Amino acid sequence: MILIKSWAEAEVDAYRIRKTVFIEEQAVPEEMELDLYDAQAQHALLYQNSQCIGTARLVVQSDGVGKIGRMAILSPYRRHGFGGELLGALISFGKSQGIARFVLNAQMVAIPFYEKFGFQAHGPVYDEAGIPHRSMMLVLNPNAL
Numbered sequence: 001m002i003l004i005k006s007w008a009e010a011e012v013d014a015y016r017i018r019k020t021v022f023i024e025e026q027a028v029p030e031e032m033e034l035d036l037y038d039a040q041a042q043h044a045l046l047y048q049n050s051q052c053i054g055t056a057r058l059v060v061q062s063d064g065v066g067k068i069g070r071m072a073i074l075s076p077y078r079r080h081g082f083g084g085e086l087l088g089a090l091i092s093f094g095k096s097q098g099i100a101r102f103v104l105n106a107q108m109v110a111i112p113f114y115e116k117f118g119f120q121a122h123g124p125v126y127d128e129a130g131i132p133h134r135s136m137m138l139v140l141n142p143n144a145l
Helices: 005-025 082-096 109-115
Strands: 002-005 042-048 051-060 066-073 100-108 120-128 130-137
Touching: 002 005, 002 082, 005 042, 005 051, 005 066, 042 082, 051 082, 066 082, 082 109, 100 109, 109 120, 109 130
Parallel strands: 066 100
Antiparallel strands: 002 042, 042 051, 051 066, 100 130, 120 130
16 A cells, blocks of 8 residues: 655654665664655555555655656565556656656666556766666656546
8 A cells, every 4th residue: 555645744654754764774874864845745655454655755846857866665575566656656646646747766677677567767877876887767657647
């Protein structure tokens, strides 16, 4: 089950997942993990048997583009299709809000995952929190909205 929540509703579960995945597993500095965008984002939380196992967020930028970020699945649940469910839920939610273009900053190892959903990498590789990333974009057919 995937629920879309505000940060006020999602903070406890979302931060627990993000702390485990980003801070503990990937050594992202804790001060970089939370930012001003959390409060304005919509957060997707993925539950299995009432336990939150994944999270991601969607921020609508000033230009109307949806930026997906902070996507994380707990280690035991990876490679079981849950990431795709989470990403699909955020894209569907964004479409319902009239968003036709989505962007994200993908870790290099995750680019093949996002490509399966139609995202295309562009621009150079860059460092974010000590991890190589690349920008990606998905443009939906306007008729599909």
